[in-house]
Amino acid sequence: MERKIRVLVAKPGLDGHDRGAKVVARALRDSGMEVIYTGLHQTAEMIVNSALQEDVDVVGLSLLSGAHMTLFRDVTDLLKEKGMDDVLVVGGGIIPEEDVTPLKEAGIRGVFGPGTPLEDIIEFIKGNVKG
Amino acid sequence: MKDLAERAVNGDDRAVARLITHAENCHPDLYEAMRIIHRHGGRAQVIGITGVMGAGKSTLIAEIALEYRKRGKTVGIIAIDPTSPFTGGALLGDRIRMSRLTMDPGIFIRSMGTRGMLGGLTGAVYDVMEIMDASGKDVIIVETVGVGQAEVDIIKIADTTLVVLVPGLGDSIQTIKAGLMEIADIFVVNKADVPGIERTMAEIESMIDLGHRPGVRKTPVLATAAKECKGITELVDAIEEHREFIVGSGSLPDRRRKRYEAELVEIIRKRLMTMIFDEKVFREKVESLIGRIEGKETDPYSAAEEILDGLLK
Known part of the structure; x- marks a missing residue:
């Protein structure tokens, strides 16, 4: 039985810079994953709804605006509410060092700042995805 | 699997999504769900x-x-x-x-x-x-x-x-x-x-x-x-x-019959391919036949014949 890792890559909020998200999406694709890219300006509800319909193993959030403490947590809260906390959530963008620990406590299990090698993200996902 | 199918039939989106994943991954027990699904489709x-x-x-x-x-x-x-x-x-x-x-x-x-x-x-x-x-x-x-x-x-x-x-x-x-x-x-x-x-x-x-x-x-x-x-x-x-x-x-019934035919062909194709190329016993046979084709001891048509004979037994 072939099992493929499915990842939803989403940009929550109003930030319109999606180059980073696209670079990561492409790298994940090239590592053999199925990547669903949702595009810009997604609300937490839209992201969780898409994740549900697509039955993804991973949700990858990208945000450069500084609103990650609110928006990333909205996503993990909503996933929990829907009983989908088995989905691995990772986030990237301009995230200050002091925010990393609170984000991890909120369920964003991987936090990747600028300059993270793409291999690190791929390995983290492959190593932490359920089953 | 059956429970998932019952929930999907009742319109539970999560169950629908999970069943689709099983279908994509060719889950071996999928047929249990599809029996129920087909009755409602x-x-x-x-x-x-x-x-x-x-x-x-x-x-x-x-x-x-x-x-x-x-x-x-x-x-x-x-x-x-x-x-x-x-x-x-x-x-x-x-x-x-x-x-x-x-x-x-x-x-x-x-x-x-x-x-x-x-x-x-x-x-x-x-x-x-x-x-x-x-x-x-x-x-x-x-x-x-x-x-x-x-x-x-x-x-x-x-x-x-x-x-x-x-x-x-x-x-x-x-x-x-x-x-x-x-x-x-x-x-x-x-x-x-x-x-x-x-x-x-x-x-x-x-x-x-x-x-x-x-x-x-x-x-x-x-x-x-x-x-x-x-x-x-x-x-x-x-x-x-x-x-x-x-x-x-x-x-319309003609079109539907064509769809079911295509579906049947696809299911059989998948099952046969898995059987021939994934199951250990057959895989060994396939490997040895490829070797014999390479060494000109047999040809691809005769080799295929041999595999199919083995399947039909």
Whole structure:
């Protein structure tokens, strides 16, 4: 039985810079994953709804605006509410060092700042995805 | 598995989503669920949308879905994009154009990779259609990958097939007429706001006229500008007209039989391929036969014969 890792890559909020998200999406694709890219300006509800319909193993959030403490947590809260906390959530963008620990406590299990090698993200996902 | 099927039939989106994953991964127990699913299916209207890359298929589907919602129907969307033959990965981007549909509980969208299937579809598409159908979706829209000439499998599964073209293809319509141009129940020329629309419409119409016989339904050609929401009501009217036509002329059951035949072939193909190439006993036999072909001790046809004999025993 072939099992493929499915990842939803989403940009929550109003930030319109999606180059980073696209670079990561492409790298994940090239590592053999199925990547669903949702595009810009997604609300937490839209992201969780898409994740549900697509039955993804991973949700990858990208945000450069500084609103990650609110928006990333909205996503993990909503996933929990829907009983989908088995989905691995990772986030990237301009995230200050002091925010990393609170984000991890909120369920964003991987936090990747600028300059993270793409291999690190791929390995983290492959190593932490359920089953 | 059975429990998942029962929940899907009751319209539980999570169960629907999980079952689709099992179908995509060829889960060995899937058949238990599909037995239940099949009993509840067969109601939904299936619309296939195919056409050249960049024709605006995803945007058009979003508009068609919204129009069906206005008419009180629920909609399932299966959006297929190519899987890389080199890495097995895929970038599925159809949701970008369908963002507005995400929060509507009456719409369920699933993005799928082709996972090695040619023909513009994916191996699990039959299962996914049945699952969405059984979960209560009234209309199911299947979007194929952007196609060239040979990706015409969509007619095996759709009640109504839309071929989407854009202005500016010019003489290239001549080159694609052999495959893609033969399967349309409705032609849609999208991006009607782009210059050259009249010429493209005229070219398609004259091509249809050439092959048209009196007394036979003539394939309509419609212009849309999906991004501006133009021509969508007319298009959905045309889809409904076509549906009435196939119901009235008695060809709907034929189309359904063709779909079930294609589904049966696909299930058998999958099972046989798994049996021959994945199961240890057979795998060893296959390896040794390949060696013998290489050493000119046998030829590929005789080797295939030997494998099939082994299967039939």
